[in-house]
Amino acid sequence: MIGLDTNVLIRYLVQDDKAQAVKATKLIEGKLTKDVPGFINHITLVEIVWVLESCYDVSKQEIINVIEQLCATKQLFVQEVEVVLKALRVYQSNNTDFSDALIGCINKVLGCGVTYTYDKKTAKLELFEGL
Secondary structure, eight states: OEEOOHHHHHHHHHOOSHHHHHHHHIIIIIIOOSSSOEEEOHHHHHHHHHHHHHTTOOOHHHHHHHHHHHHHOTTEEETTHHHHHHHHHHHHHSSSOHHHHHHHHHHHHTTOSOEEESOHHHHTSTTEEEO
16 A cells, blocks of 8 residues: 555646646656555545635535545555545535544544544534543
8 A cells, every 4th residue: 555645646637737736646657556556645635625615615515526536446455435425415415524534433433432522513413422
């Protein structure tokens, strides 16, 4: 596996810096394979969502599509893809941040009965409880 940082994936996704986008595209489309995939961890996914929302004003549905595509791409290996897809459904159907949805889903899968939060919006989710 080959680890991929957020900035490489953003350059590939948005193609806004020509020189960096060319290198990212060559890496992702030319070097990565099903046998030697690019690894995307949870932190990288959270950063991708944040950058797309904050810097590129990408809609929630477009972000969902991007994450689904990353999860489905054979030359990419997304950390705990099933958990990520569950978090994506929580993010899609609620007024919550992707990061909070992912925290709740990871915690649930790892055996937490509840995750406490001070975030009032997040506390409304079944995965959380307000403190």
